[in-house]
Amino acid sequence: MSDLVNIFLNSVFVGNILLAYFLGMCSFVAVSKNIDTAIGLGFAVVFVLTITTPVNWLIYHFLLAPGALSWAGFPDMDLSYLKLVMFIVVIATMVQVIEMMIDRFSAALYSALGVFLPLIAVNCAILGTSLFMVERNHTFWESTVFGFGSGVGWMLAIVTMAAIRMKLRYADIPKGLEGYGITMIVTGLMAMAFMLFSGITL
Amino acid sequence: MKITKRKAFRTLAGPIWAENPISIQMLGICSALAVTVQLKTAIVMGMSMTFVVAFSSLIVSMMRNWVPRNIRILVELAVIATLVILADEFLRAYYYDISKQLSVFVGLIITNCIVMGRAEAFALSNPPHLAFIDGIGNGAGYGSVLVTVAFIRELFGSGKLFGIKIIPESFYASGYEDMGFMLLAPAAFIIIGLLVWLQRYLAGD
Numbered sequence: 001m002s003d004l005v006n007i008f009l010n011s012v013f014v015g016n017i018l019l020a021y022f023l024g025m026c027s028f029v030a031v032s033k034n035i036d037t038a039i040g041l042g043f044a045v046v047f048v049l050t051i052t053t054p055v056n057w058l059i060y061h062f063l064l065a066p067g068a069l070s071w072a073g074f075p076d077m078d079l080s081y082l083k084l085v086m087f088i089v090v091i092a093t094m095v096q097v098i099e100m101m102i103d104r105f106s107a108a109l110y111s112a113l114g115v116f117l118p119l120i121a122v123n124c125a126i127l128g129t130s131l132f133m134v135e136r137n138h139t140f141w142e143s144t145v146f147g148f149g150s151g152v153g154w155m156l157a158i159v160t161m162a163a164i165r166m167k168l169r170y171a172d173i174p175k176g177l178e179g180y181g182i183t184m185i186v187t188g189l190m191a192m193a194f195m196l197f198s199g200i201t202l
Numbered sequence: 203m204k205i206t207k208r209k210a211f212r213t214l215a216g217p218i219w220a221e222n223p224i225s226i227q228m229l230g231i232c233s234a235l236a237v238t239v240q241l242k243t244a245i246v247m248g249m250s251m252t253f254v255v256a257f258s259s260l261i262v263s264m265m266r267n268w269v270p271r272n273i274r275i276l277v278e279l280a281v282i283a284t285l286v287i288l289a290d291e292f293l294r295a296y297y298y299d300i301s302k303q304l305s306v307f308v309g310l311i312i313t314n315c316i317v318m319g320r321a322e323a324f325a326l327s328n329p330p331h332l333a334f335i336d337g338i339g340n341g342a343g344y345g346s347v348l349v350t351v352a353f354i355r356e357l358f359g360s361g362k363l364f365g366i367k368i369i370p371e372s373f374y375a376s377g378y379e380d381m382g383f384m385l386l387a388p389a390a391f392i393i394i395g396l397l398v399w400l401q402r403y404l405a406g407d
Contacts (some may be wrong), residue, residue, distance in 0.1 A: 020387050025231040026315050081291060084309050085283045124313040131306035176402035181395045188391030195386065 004145045007138075011149030013197035017125050018157045019190060021132075024125030028158055029183055037116075038162035042155030044116040046148065049129055052094050053147025056087050056130040057140055087130045095120055125154055160190060210335055217339040220405065223316045224347040224394075230316035235351065235390040236307055241364050243303050244352035248345025250289045250308055255317050255344075256337035258282045259325040263333035266326050278321045279312075286311045316340055351393050359384030 017023045024045070031041050062068055064086060066078040099117045102110045120126060129150045133143045164186055173182050223229045237247045261281050269277050290308045293301035301308070311317065320340050325333040356362055358381045361369035369378065383389055 022231070022235040022387070022390070023310070025235075026229065029231070081287060084287055084290070084312060085280075088279065088283060088312060124310050127313050128306060128310055131309050135306060174399070177395070177399045181398040181402070184391050184395030184398065188388040188395065191388035191391055192386075195388070 004141060007142055008145050008149040009197075011146050012153040012156065013194055016153040016157060016191075016194050017129060017150040018154050019187070019194045021128065023128040024123050024154055027120075027123055028154075028161065028187075029180065032158050032161040032165055032183070035159065035162040035166060038158045039155075041116045041120075042151075042158050044120055045123065045125065045154050046151030048091075048095060048098065048117070048120050048126060049147040049151035049154075050144065051098065051147075052091050052126060053129055053133055053150075054140060054144045055094060056090055057133060057138070057143040059086055059090055060134055061140075083131075083134065087127055091126050091130070125150065157190065157194075161187065164190075210332065213332055213336045214339040214342075217336070217343040218346060219343070222343045222347065222401070223319075223340050224344055226401070229319055230314045230344060231394070235387075235394065237304055238348055238352040238355055238390055239359070239385055240303075241349065241352045241356050243300060244348040245345070246293070246297070246300050247304060247307065248341065248348050250293070251311055251314070251316070251344050252338060252341025253289055254282065254285045254311050255320055255341045256334055257285050258317055259320050259333040259337035260330050262321045263325040263328060263330040274326070278318060282317050282321070283312055316344060347394075347397065350397060351390060354393055355384045355389060359389070 011017070014020065018025070018028055027041065032038050060068070060080075060083060062071070064079045064083050066080060067075055069075070069077040069079070095117050099110075102117075129147055133146055136146075138146055161183070165183065168182065168186070177185075217223060220226070224231055237243045258278070258281050262278055265277065286309060289311070290301070293304070293308060320333075320337060324336045328336070353363070357368060361367060361380050369380075
């Protein structure tokens with residue numbers, strides 16, 4: 001249990017998918033101008049990551065990993081080179097399915113997240129989390145917690161950033177540094193603050 | 203006609219400086235910065251990226267008249283994924299330790315907005331040879347930012363370039379110290395921010 005808590009804390013703070021591994025930067029820079037859209041996109045990322053990471057774990061461990069197909073009578077099969085394609089397909093499909101389900105069951109949630117869901121299919125944080133999950137040999141539950149934690153960490157970063165950028169509108173920033181440049185520097189300072197959490201274990 | 207006026211030259215040179223994908227168009231920063239602790243990994247990453255963009259643009263451009271418009275994204279994704287797997291397996295086979303250091307970041311070229319962006323914005327409406335040149339230009343523009351960041355981080359962070367000690371021992375003897383901060387993630391963000399500022403200043407924007 002404490003393992004899972006540690007994985008969660010680590011993926012939210014120290015190993016933040018955005019601030020420590022630079023994943024999901026494109027949508028981070030583009031969508032952090034407004035705090036409401038940032039919250040919407042953040043929730044959508046948490047949602048998609050929590051579902052796709054364990055699904056990709058199942059796909060990897062029962063279809064692709066070396067020896068994974070032994071249940072079907074092919075113990076020597078190693079399809080792990082297909083993982084990139086499979087993960088992308090799973091993510092795109094899951095995003096589509098989730099979009100349809102939200103549309104069917106919750107109109108309010110759909111109007112809040114709907115526009116962001118297609119964007120997420122190409123967010124590198126989603127694919128990156130699945131690839132890290134394979135590289136770090138997580139178990140099924142660990143990968144679920146890892147996916148959820150990464151999503152929460154990403155959301156924390158983008159919402160904080162949106163709040164800071166709202167304040168930055170009143171700042172007198174040198175010409176040429178406005179917009180993109182200052183966003184990167186502020187992200188750097190945020191990353192520094194998040195590094196203070198390193199070494200915390202429960 | 204002067205060479206700088208030719209369309210092919212402008213297609214190649216534009217993305218390297220004036221329309222640089224990272225520092226001007228803000229595309230493809232994901233996965234770009236994690237590999238810039240050392241020059242070696244940055245160069246390999248830049249080369250893999252150039253390979254993928256150039257050939258995906260070439261292939262998408264060659265197929266542009268046959269592929270129906272509404273399934274084009276699927277086809278582009280299939281082309282890109284195949285090329286990325288080729289690059290990844292090649293590195294794994296011949297440069298195993300570099301591939302270990304790059305870890306998941308070669309795979310993440312698939313979701314890099316530059317590749318998809320060039321396929322959509324340029325390759326779909328231009329002939330193959332121009333699309334190929336455009337891909338090389340964008341890969342080189344991406345690579346040049348990566349190499350600049352990596353140069354600064356490796357030189358000041360560990361006093362080395364390509365793993366060889368550059369800062370002489372006498373500096374250390376007289377009190378110089380490596381800036382450990384350069385090796386950490388925040389430094390990459392701050393360097394990129396300052397580079398963007400420098401480039402916009404130089405471009406007179």
